[in-house]
Amino acid sequence: MNDDIKPSLPNRIILGIGHTAAWLNAVLIVTILVQVVLRYVFQKSFVALEEIQWHLFAVIIMLGMSYAYVQDSHIRLDILHSRFSRPTKDKIEIMGTLCFLWPMIFVFFMHSLPFVAESFRVGESSDAPMGLSCRWAIKAIIPIAFFLLFIGSISRLKQAIDRLKNRNNTNGF
Numbered sequence: 001m002n003d004d005i006k007p008s009l010p011n012r013i014i015l016g017i018g019h020t021a022a023w024l025n026a027v028l029i030v031t032i033l034v035q036v037v038l039r040y041v042f043q044k045s046f047v048a049l050e051e052i053q054w055h056l057f058a059v060i061i062m063l064g065m066s067y068a069y070v071q072d073s074h075i076r077l078d079i080l081h082s083r084f085s086r087p088t089k090d091k092i093e094i095m096g097t098l099c100f101l102w103p104m105i106f107v108f109f110m111h112s113l114p115f116v117a118e119s120f121r122v123g124e125s126s127d128a129p130m131g132l133s134c135r136w137a138i139k140a141i142i143p144i145a146f147f148l149l150f151i152g153s154i155s156r157l158k159q160a161i162d163r164l165k166n167r168n169n170t171n172g173f
Contacts, residue, residue, distance in 0.1 A: 010155045011070050014148055018067025021060055028056040047128045055138045062145035070152040087167055090160040097157045105150045112142040 007015070035049045068074045081089065118124075119136035126132050 008155050008158075010151045014066045014070045014152050017063055017148065018070075021063040021067070024056050024060050028053060028060065031056065047126070047130045048132055051126055051128070051132045055132070058138060059141055062141045063148070065145055066148035066152040069149060069156065072156075087164060090164050093160040094157060094164075097153050097160075101153055102150070105146050105153070109143050109146040109150070112139070112146065116140050116143060 031049060031053050035046070035053065038044045038046065038049070065074075081092075084092070116136055116139045119139050123133075124135040124139075126135065
């Protein structure tokens with residue numbers, strides 16, 4: 001995390017969730033290794049193991065969004081961004097959050113709620129024989145992930161506004 005980003009409570013929560021989710025990578029690797037050994041050594045294949053791999057990967061990616069955003073390690077045009085002054089970076093952060101990130105979060109969050117609810121209502125499970133049940137559980141990660149991203153964006157937005165205010169106050173504005 002950058003030195004100028006203070007570890008607020010929302011940041012600490014998101015970082016804690018991110019660090020915990022990172023351990024799912026080890027579980028994913030073990031699951032893949034078990035599946036490979038079963039398939040190529042014992043000529044056995046388990047659909048449930050294949051689906052668990054996709055579910056773990058989905059959780060890691062979805063929870064990683066807010067973690068990367070809070071850590072300021074998300075993708076952007078660093079070639080341009082690195083040339084801007086701190087106030088310009090903060091203004092871009094504010095405008096980007098309000099004009100692009102929040103509308104995207106709102107759309108994904110609002111559309112994911114009925115998606116999860118319908119999956120839960122019908123008791124959706126895998127179409128594959130011997131596949132996993134409770135498909136709604138993995139789908140529930142979508143609104144959770146976007147809620148965490150929203151919480152992280154509030155924290156980052158507040159930090160950018162505070163830096164701009166502090167800069168203006170120290171310059172006599």
